[in-house]
Amino acid sequence: MSKIPEKFHYLRDQGEALLHRLYYSRNVFSVEKNKPIWMKDAAAGKVLKQLTSKFPEFPEQEKIQGYEILTSRSKVLQDELEQHYETFVDCADWRDATLALLTEVANSSSGLQLDFNPVLTTSWLDMMVLYVRLHILASLVQEKRVILAVYYKMYFAIKSMAEPNFTRIAKWVIDFETPFKKLQDEFRCINDAVGKVLTSLTMPYMKARTINSLRKDGALNITLKPEDMAKPVHDQSRFELALAGRMNTWIVYGFLCTPGAFALPGSIELAKFAVSEGYLTPVFRDISVALGPEFSSLFGSYKSKTLKLAGYKKSIKEAAVASIQDAGRRHLERRIYVRQELEALLHLFSDRPQLLGPKFQILVAALSLAKEEIFWYFRHTDTFPPDKLKKTYKPEEFKDKKISHLIYLVDAMVTLVRSHRNIIVTYHLEYLNGADLQGLNHGMDANFMSSAGPTLTSLAESITSSLQQVNASQTNANFYTVRDNWLRLEVAMSSPSSPVPLARYKNLAHRFHLVYQHTRAVDQLDDILEEYGNLKALWYYKDSIFGIPPLILGPGQPKPADPSLMAGVLGVFDYIIAEGPEQPLHVSSFLRLLSIFPSNATQFWPEERELIGEECVILANTCLTKIANAVVAVLSGVSNFYIKNEYQLQEYNAALPLLMKRKEWKPPTKDWQPPADPGTESHFRNRPPLENIRVSERNANQLCTSLNEMFEIVIYDQVFVPREFLRDSMAIHFRNFLRKAVLPTGDNIIQRPSILELQIKSYLHVFTLVENYIDLDVGDMLREVLLGEAYMKPIGKLGRVDWFPDAEMDYRGSMGGALAVFYSEFVAKRMTQGVCHAPVRLAVVSRTGVAVGQANFRPEDYTDIIEMRALARLVGPYGMKLVERELLRVVLNNAALIKEALVLNSPVLEEISALYHKESRCVESLKKLRDMDQFVLKSIAAGNALAFRRLIYCQSIL
Numbered sequence: 001m002s003k004i005p006e007k008f009h010y011l012r013d014q015g016e017a018l019l020h021r022l023y024y025s026r027n028v029f030s031v032e033k034n035k036p037i038w039m040k041d042a043a044a045g046k047v048l049k050q051l052t053s054k055f056p057e058f059p060e061q062e063k064i065q066g067y068e069i070l071t072s073r074s075k076v077l078q079d080e081l082e083q084h085y086e087t088f089v090d091c092a093d094w095r096d097a098t099l100a101l102l103t104e105v106a107n108s109s110s111g112l113q114l115d116f117n118p119v120l121t122t123s124w125l126d127m128m129v130l131y132v133r134l135h136i137l138a139s140l141v142q143e144k145r146v147i148l149a150v151y152y153k154m155y156f157a158i159k160s161m162a163e164p165n166f167t168r169i170a171k172w173v174i175d176f177e178t179p180f181k182k183l184q185d186e187f188r189c190i191n192d193a194v195g196k197v198l199t200s201l202t203m204p205y206m207k208a209r210t211i212n213s214l215r216k217d218g219a220l221n222i223t224l225k226p227e228d229m230a231k232p233v234h235d236q237s238r239f240e241l242a243l244a245g246r247m248n249t250w251i252v253y254g255f256l257c258t259p260g261a262f263a264l265p266g267s268i269e270l271a272k273f274a275v276s277e278g279y280l281t282p283v284f285r286d287i288s289v290a291l292g293p294e295f296s297s298l299f300g301s302y303k304s305k306t307l308k309l310a311g312y313k314k315s316i317k318e319a320a321v322a323s324i325q326d327a328g329r330r331h332l333e334r335r336i337y338v339r340q341e342l343e344a345l346l347h348l349f350s351d352r353p354q355l356l357g358p359k360f361q362i363l364v365a366a367l368s369l370a371k372e373e374i375f376w377y378f379r380h381t382d383t384f385p386p387d388k389l390k391k392t393y394k395p396e397e398f399k400d401k402k403i404s405h406l407i408y409l410v411d412a413m414v415t416l417v418r419s420h421r422n423i424i425v426t427y428h429l430e431y432l433n434g435a436d437l438q439g440l441n442h443g444m445d446a447n448f449m450s451s452a453g454p455t456l457t458s459l460a461e462s463i464t465s466s467l468q469q470v471n472a473s474q475t476n477a478n479f480y481t482v483r484d485n486w487l488r489l490e491v492a493m494s495s496p497s498s499p500v501p502l503a504r505y506k507n508l509a510h511r512f513h514l515v516y517q518h519t520r521a522v523d524q525l526d527d528i529l530e531e532y533g534n535l536k537a538l539w540y541y542k543d544s545i546f547g548i549p550p551l552i553l554g555p556g557q558p559k560p561a562d563p564s565l566m567a568g569v570l571g572v573f574d575y576i577i578a579e580g581p582e583q584p585l586h587v588s589s590f591l592r593l594l595s596i597f598p599s600n601a602t603q604f605w606p607e608e609r610e611l612i613g614e615e616c617v618i619l620a621n622t623c624l625t626k627i628a629n630a631v632v633a634v635l636s637g638v639s640n641f642y643i644k645n646e647y648q649l650q651e652y653n654a655a656l657p658l659l660m661k662r663k664e665w666k667p668p669t670k671d672w673q674p675p676a677d678p679g680t681e682s683h684f685r686n687r688p689p690l691e692n693i694r695v696s697e698r699n700a701n702q703l704c705t706s707l708n709e710m711f712e713i714v715i716y717d718q719v720f721v722p723r724e725f726l727r728d729s730m731a732i733h734f735r736n737f738l739r740k741a742v743l744p745t746g747d748n749i750i751q752r753p754s755i756l757e758l759q760i761k762s763y764l765h766v767f768t769l770v771e772n773y774i775d776l777d778v779g780d781m782l783r784e785v786l787l788g789e790a791y792m793k794p795i796g797k798l799g800r801v802d803w804f805p806d807a808e809m810d811y812r813g814s815m816g817g818a819l820a821v822f823y824s825e826f827v828a829k830r831m832t833q834g835v836c837h838a839p840v841r842l843a844v845v846s847r848t849g850v851a852v853g854q855a856n857f858r859p860e861d862y863t864d865i866i867e868m869r870a871l872a873r874l875v876g877p878y879g880m881k882l883v884e885r886e887l888l889r890v891v892l893n894n895a896a897l898i899k900e901a902l903v904l905n906s907p908v909l910e911e912i913s914a915l916y917h918k919e920s921r922c923v924e925s926l927k928k929l930r931d932m933d934q935f936v937l938k939s940i941a942a943g944n945a946l947a948f949r950r951l952i953y954c955q956s957i958l
Contacts, residue, residue, distance in 0.1 A: 004101070004104075004105065004487065004488070004491050005483075005484040005487040005488060006484070007097075007101050008101070008123045008127065008487070011094065011097060011098050011101060011127065012123075012126070012127065012130065014090075014094055015094060015098065015127075015130045015131075015134055016130070017602075017604065018087065018090060018091055018094055018134055019130075019133065019134060019137060019284050020602045020604045020605070021083075021087040021090075021604045022087060022091070022134070022137045022138055022141060022284075023137065023284055023285060023287075023605075024604055024605040024608075025084045025087055025141050025147075026137065026140055026141045026142070026287075027605075028084070029084075029141060029142050029143040029146075029147070030140070030141065030142045030143075036080060038069075038073075038077070039143070039146070041069075043066055043069055044066075044069050044070070046065070046066060047064060047065070047066045047067055047069055047070060048146050048149075048150070050063075050064045050065070051064060051067075051146075051149050051150070051153070052145045052146055052149050055145045055148075055149060055170070055174075056148075056149075056166075056167070056170035056171070056174070058149065058153070070150065070153065070154065071154075071157055074154040074157045074158055075154075075158060077150055077151075077154045078151060078154040078155060078158060081147055081150060081151040081154070082151065084147050084151075085147060085148065085151040085169075088138070088144070088147070088148065088169050088172070088173065089165050089169055091134065091138055091172075092165075092168060092169050092172045094134070095131070095134075095135075095172070098127060098130075098131050099131070099186060101127065102124065102127060102128055102131070102190055103189050103190060105120070105124050105491070106124075106189070106190040106192075106193035106194075108491070108494075108495055109193070109491070109494040109495065110494055110495065110496040110498075110501070111196060111197075111494070112124055112125075112193060112196070112197040112200075112494070113196075113197065113200045114200065114201070114204065114236070114239075114240060114243075115200075115236065115506075116494070116502040116503065116506070116509060117490040117491075117493075117494045117502055117509070118239065118513055119483075119486065119487050119490055119513065119516055120487060120490045120491060120494060121197060122243065122246075123487070124197075125197065125246075125250045125254070126246070128190075128194070128250075128253070128254065128257075129246075129249050129250060129253050129254075131183075132179075132183060132253045132257055133253075133283050133284060135176050135179040135182075135183060136179050136283050136289060137283055137284050137287065138173075138176060138179075139176055139177055139178070139179045140283075140287065144173050145173070148166065148169060148170055148173065151163070152166045180256060180257065180294055180298075183257040184256075184257055184258070184259060184298075187257045187258045188258075188260065190258065191258045191260035191261055192260075192261070194254045194255075194257075194258040194261050195258065195260070195261025195262075195263070195264045195267060196264065197254075198250065198251055198254050198255065198261060198267065198270065199261075199264050199265070199266055199267050199270065201247055201250070201251065201270070202266055202270050204237070204240035204241075204243075204244075204247070205244065205247045205248075205251065205270070205273075205274075206273065207237070207240075208240065208241050208244035208247070208369075209244070209273070209277070209330075209334075211333050211334060211337050214241075214337065215337065217237070219237065219238070219241055219362075219365070220241075220338070220341035220342070220345065220362055220365060220366045220369075221341060221344070222345070222348065222355070222359050222362060223344070223348070229355070230355070230358060231358060232357075232358040232359075232431070233358065233359055233361050233362050234361060234514050234517075236510075238361045238362055238364075238365050239361065239365075239513075239517070241365040241368070241369070242361070242364050242365040242368040242532065243368070244368065244369060244372065245368055245369070245371070245372030248274055248277055248281075249281060249282065251270060251271065251274040252271070252274050252275060252281055252291055253281070255267065255270075255271045255274075256291060256294055256295060256298065259298055259302050259304075259307075259309065260304070260307065262307060262309060263306060263307045268312055268315070268316075271295070271316070271319075272315060272316060272318075272319040273319070275291065275292060275295055275316065275319040275320060275323060276319040276320075276322035276323050276326065276327060277323065277327055277330075277331075278323050278327050278331070278376060278379075278380060279292055279320065279323040279324055279327070279380070279385045279386070279389065280379050280380055280383065282375070282379060285537055285540045285600075286540030286541060288379055288383075290385065290386045292319070292320030292323060292385075292386065292389065293320070293386050293388065295316050295319075295320065296313065296316055296317055296320060299312055299313040299316050300313050320389060321389060321392055323385075323389075324385050324389050324392050324393050325392050327380075328380070328394075328397035328398040329397060331373060331376055331377070332400055334369070334373055335373045335377070335400060335402070335403070335406060336402075338366065338369045338370050338373055338406065339370075339402065339405055339406050339409065341366060342366045342367075342370055342406070342409045342410070342413065343405075343409055345359075345362070345363065345366055345413070346409055346412055346413050346416065349363070349413075349416055350416060353416070353420040353423055354423060356416075356417065356420055356423055356424050356427075357423055357424050357426075357427025357428065357431075358427065360424060360427075360428075360521055361517070363413070363417070364528060364532055366413075367410060367413060367414070367529075367532040367533045368532045370406055370409065370410050371410060371532055371533060371534075371535065373406065374403065374406055374407060374410065374535065374538070375537070375538075377398075377400060377403050378403075378538065378541035378544050378545070379541075380398050381395075381398050381399065381544055382395075382543070382544050401575060401579060401583075402583075403572060404572055404573075404575075404576045404583060404586045404589075404590075405583070405586060407535065407538075407586065407589050407590070407593070408585070408586035408588075408589040410533055410535060411535070411589040411592055411593075412589070413533065414529050414533040414534075417525075417529060417533075418529070421525055424521055424525060425477075425521070425522050425525065426472055428518045428519075428521045428522050429470055429471070429472045429474060429477065429522060430472045431518055432467050432470050432515065432518050432519065432522070433467060433468070433470040433471070433472070436467060436511065436514060436515050436518060437464065437467045437468060439511040439514075440460075440463070440464050440467070440508070440511055440512070440515070441464065443505065443507055443508030443511055444460055444464070444508065448460075448500055448505065448508065451499045451500050452499060452500045453499055455492070456489060456492055456493070456499075456500065459485045459488055459489050459492075460489065462481070462482075462485055463482050463485055463486060463489075463512070463515065466479065466481065466482050467482075467515070477522050477523050478523055479519035479520075479522060479523050480523070482515065482516075482519055483516055483519055483520070486512050486513075486515065486516050489512065490502070490509075490512075493505070493509070534596075535593060535596075536593075536596045536597055536599055536600055537600065538593060538597075539593075539597040539600050539612060540600075542597075542615075542619070543571065544571055544572065545571050545572050545573060545590070545593075546571045546572075546573050546574075546590075546619050546622075546623065547570045547571030547573065547574050548571075573587070573590050573623060573626075574626070577626060577627060577630045577699075577703065578630065578699065579699075583699075583702075584699045584700075584702035584703040584706060585702045585705060585706050586706070587623070587627055587703060587706045587707075588706045588707070588709045588710060590623060591620060591623065591624075591710070591713055591715075591720075591722070592710075592713070594616045594619055594620045594623070594715050595616075595713055595714060595715045597612055597613075597616050598612045598613040598616060598716050600612060612716075613715075613716030613717065614716065616715050616716050617715055617716050617717075617718045620713075620715045620718070620720055621720075624720060624722055624725040625725060625729070627703055627707065627722070627725070627726070628725040628726045628728070628729035628730075629729055630699075630700070630703060631700045631703050631704060631726055631729070631730075631770070632726075632729045632730055632733045634696040634697065634699060634700035635700060635730070635733075635766050635767055635770070636733060636737075637693070637696060638693055638696065638697060638766050639762050639763045639766045639767075641689075641693055642762040642765070642766065643758075643759050643762045645678070645681065646758055646759075646762060647675075648675065648676060648677065648678040649678060653675050656674065656675065660674070700770075701772075701773050704726070704770055704773035704774040705773045705774070707722040707723055707726060707774055708723070708773060708774040708775060710722060711723075723774055723775065723776050726770070726774065726776065727776055727778075727781050730767060730770075730778070730781060731781050731784070731785050734763060734767070734781075734782060734785050735785050735788070735789065737763065738760070738785070738786075738789055738815040739789075739813045739814065739815055739818070741756050741759060741760075741815070742756070742815050742818040742819060742822075743818070744818075744822065748822075748825070749857055750818070750819070750822050752861050752862060752867055752870075753819075753862070753867045753868070753870035753871040753874055754866055754867055754870040756870070756874065757870045757873060757874055760874070764782060767782065786874075786875075786876070787876070787878070788814075789814045789815040789816050789875075789879075790814075790815070790816035790874075790875040790876050790878045790879035790882065791816075791878040792814075792816070792817070792878070792882060815874070815875070815879075816875045816878065816879040816882050817882060819871065819874075819875060819879065819882075819883065820879070820882040820883045820885070820886040821886060823862075823883050823886065823887070823948075824883075824886035824887060824889065824890055824945075826859070826862065826863075827887060827890055827941070827944050827945045827948050828890045828941055828945070830857075830859065831844060831859075831941075831944045831948070834846055834847055835847060835859050837947060837951070838860075841860070841864060841865075842864070842865050842951065842954060842955055843859075843860050843863045843864035843865065843951075844859045844860065844863040844948065844951070845859060845860040845863075846858055846859050846860065863948075863951070865955045868951075868952060868955045869955065871883075880952070883952070884949060884952070887945045887946075887948060887949045888945070888949070890941065890942070890945040891942045891945045891946060894938040894939070894941045894942040894945070895942055897934065897935075897938045898935060898938050898939060898942065901931050901932075901934065901935040901938075904930060904931065905929050905930060905931075908925055908928045908929055909929075911925050911928075912925045912926065
């Protein structure tokens, strides 16, 4: 029985693991900060240069100056380089086995086509591309010769014997330093197979890339034919559509490594179309290569007796130019189409999750196209094409403001599928035991069973036997054996000598392939979502997504070569916060991306998980802070707009029109503009600012809605509660507003308490609107801030008031402290002249014709019953205690000065007390008193403070 399925599984897993290991080696030796310390040493660098000058031959040790630098720590160097050396050894072993498998399948098959043997064809093409990617990545690892040479020498120094794999590995490394030339030589044996399978992809690939054709056929639309909405979709076109992204890499890598395949009709046109799809082709993670110059070089230098590619060099150059001039526009149109169809599918599946089963293949195709476009976008944005093609490059054509919407849709669709996985699994289990089993029994007729032979018959019967045992209530079904047996059948039936060729049993082969897909939907649903819907690899494009923060240089640190880094670079996330419509709704998907990014780490570089995790925590904190600040900035702008409109209703604005009607009235200045009349903001000519306010409110509401989607999210080892970021930001902004509102002007005058109360009410009204979109107790937060601005811990101990604590009060700019200081200074400095107490008005008023201090200051604006009650509502009982404490401090300070005056004049006062009945002598004694003016002023100030204190009590009682 064929072992080809096991070979494919094993080599695929090993190849993927080797890609991770090579990526780690590249990261260590290609990034300067990650290089081993001994490689950065100047003396060691000279030794390494001598050692590798004639690689793979080595000079005699005696001729290498400073060689003892390496031998003195041979064990350490061997241990440090062993894993990297073993990576190259395993790559060479994997290469031999994989090339043998590719050759075996190509020679033993009559033809590879998606229509006939889709599983074998996709596995073979994926293995071929994996072979190419691995060798490209291996060629990008720097210091390969140093790794091999040092390890070999240290191995010999320790064990006194040559490392057995060195000669073979050194030759492999040298051969693949220019990988494409060597790959073209190695793939000569499979040129025909590659050419035939790639040209067979022409029609499905072109159709998947033509938007008009996809729209016309309703490739991703399940409502185009309402009568068929509940019917299962299992046609070949949807399967091919899900492979569209992989087809591009199959074609470009396949033709580049097998130039002999261009002899087939239509191959050059297909290659031109694939090359024009983009100037970068993915290799692994964030590593991409520009294949346009490679194709141009191939067409200019390839020599063959039967194939002349030089005549097509101009056309392939035109395709490379089109990959820059037209690819951005074409992919933008494709993203618009995929976004529209995926959004329609998401809404429909959310309302009717029962459709997920029969339309699962359409869902997979939509996710595949969306994921391909997302990675194509980030692969090409913020990157530059090859130097020869830069003239036609326009960065703005590769920008898409709606890319976040596509990310959100993929994330939402994957979440929806995971939440309804039972529906999908149950549907496919029933289908396997029903229609699939009947279709197989019908296709495996007596003619097939008699012609197939015992081996093929046993394989087919094992598949049907497994389907007969299927139960819809199974929770741990395993169909790996079924799929491997079908792959064995495909291999056997694809053989030229097969008694039952696939070309004769197309319907049976199609049914077997349906079984293959349905079993994957049962026991490999997570793998399907990982393959077509997982976006964790976006971590390697994090700078384009989350931006680059402004660079803060330390003392003596040089400036970067790129001046834009000083100011920072905005990412996709920064734009979606401020731009609508609906863009702010997608911020939650970026937080979920941060939660899955640490899973990029593998066992081959476990430290990467901590590195990624810590950076994700920082990015999450930054993103949530940006969201909260954006919401608060909008709320602040709306509040200021409301406050501005409230000013239009003030009494002085009502008196101004009457004043302007008087004949003697003149404008104060030439440029003076009258205040706006109430309601003028709604006039048509004044609508733009109002529309901007509405747009800002909508964006803020959408941001709040997005934050409300998740109560908490775990990112690496931290738990984030998004709404708490918003609560803290609102509290900080409200606190800053309160403190700024009571800052004195140049005349040491603050806002009247009633006006301040109106401003706070406007803020309260706007801030409480947030509760409509997010589960957040805004009122409690506002009360907490107001209490914190008025309460001072030193004056309250165990339920009593400590009027004069030992420590000085530290108001730190608090609202309550600022108001208390203002009223204490008002009593101490402004009530000494020009004011009087008006019992009827319960206020301190200015006397007519007497200046109080500033022309625009009126004591009654701050002390009448309306203002004092507004003050009491603002600061509450704790704040009023602060005011009272400051008044008593005024009394205390003045009482001390009064006491000093009395002590100073005590002899004279005793003399007066003895002679008060003698008028002449008493008058003479009174003339001896000193500092009486200060005594009187301090007595008046103390009396004013006590009178104002009593006034506050009276106003609070009424």
